[in-house]
Amino acid sequence: xxxxxxxxxxxxxxxxxxxxxxxxxxxxxxxxxxxxxxxxxxxxxxxxxxxxxxxxxxxxxxxxxxxxxxxxxxxxxxxxxxxxxxxxxxxxxxxxxxxxxxxxxxxxxxxxxxxxxxxxxxxxxxxxxxxxxxxxxxxxxxxxxxxxxxxxxxxxxxxxxxxxxxxxxxxxxxxxxxxxxxxxxxxxxxxxxxxxxxxxxxxxxxxxxxxxxxxxxxxxxxxxxxxxxxxxxxxxxxxxxxxxxxxxxxxxxxxxxxxxxxxxxxxx
Numbered sequence: 001x002x003x004x005x006x007x008x009x010x011x012x013x014x015x016x017x018x019x020x021x022x023x024x025x026x027x028x029x030x031x032x033x034x035x036x037x038x039x040x041x042x043x044x045x046x047x048x049x050x051x052x053x054x055x056x057x058x059x060x061x062x063x064x065x066x067x068x069x070x071x072x073x074x075x076x077x078x079x080x081x082x083x084x085x086x087x088x089x090x091x092x093x094x095x096x097x098x099x100x101x102x103x104x105x106x107x108x109x110x111x112x113x114x115x116x117x118x119x120x121x122x123x124x125x126x127x128x129x130x131x132x133x134x135x136x137x138x139x140x141x142x143x144x145x146x147x148x149x150x151x152x153x154x155x156x157x158x159x160x161x162x163x164x165x166x167x168x169x170x171x172x173x174x175x176x177x178x179x180x181x182x183x184x185x186x187x188x189x190x191x192x193x194x195x196x197x198x199x200x201x202x203x204x205x206x207x208x209x210x211x212x213x214x215x216x217x218x219x220x221x222x223x224x225x226x227x228x229x230x231x232x233x234x235x236x237x238x239x240x241x242x243x244x245x246x247x248x249x250x251x252x253x254x255x256x257x258x259x260x261x262x263x264x265x266x267x268x
Contacts (some may be wrong), residue, residue: 070157077155078128078138082148085123089113093127100148101141109134126155157214163197170200
């Protein structure tokens with residue numbers, strides 16, 4: 001019985017080793033297949049990445065070309081807002097420009113006029129001028145329209161309109177905070193520091209200005225008592241006067257209250 005058990009054990013060991021070898025072989029084959037598939041996927045992914053980069057470059061180039069063409073097409077155009085639109089657009093535009101801007105524009109200076117935007121009696125008008133010089137003449141005199149609820153702007157492509165919108169929005173924020181700000185070209189200058197539209201879109205200018213103001217407030221609060229401050233810091237004498245004024249006001253209120261109480265007692 002023991003001999004049979006030993007031989008049986010040897011048989012089982014051999015069988016186990018054979019099965020183990022077979023399993024290891026299969027695992028190796030499967031692992032190799034998986035690695036081959038991974039390599040194929042990686043190769044395809046790399047190829048796709050290269051194609052995507054090429055497409056991005058082409059798209060960027062096409063956008064630049066489109067932007068150039070858009071600017072070229074719109075080079076001599078202006079947009080007029082706030083004019084009461086009637087059937088005779090040419091006369092309306094010419095009379096408005098000549099009378100309000102005090103310049104000389106004739107029908108020969110205008111190539112075409114279109115109504116754009118929402119339909120109403122004050123639709124914006126897109127005016128195609130014959131020459132760039134006439135466009136500059138109009139824009140240079142557009143400041144004369146201040147207070148007349150009529151506005152003249154350049155005809156910009158979508159990208160340029162977004163840039164202008166970003167600059168103007170942040171210009172208003174800066175001025176509302178009392179900052180010295182102005183737009184020069186495609187940049188916003190705030191306290192002699194230039195910001196591009198992209199920088200303004202990526203960062204919150206309002207938060208940045210508030211942080212600067214908080215820092216200035218902290219510096220003001222740290223002025224020692226008794227020292228004069230060029231930006232209006234409170235001196236010790238100033239604080240004493242302020243306290244005396246409050247004390248005098250409190251005394252006046254107390255005296256008035258006492259008189260009222262006395263009067264009410266007499267009446268009762």
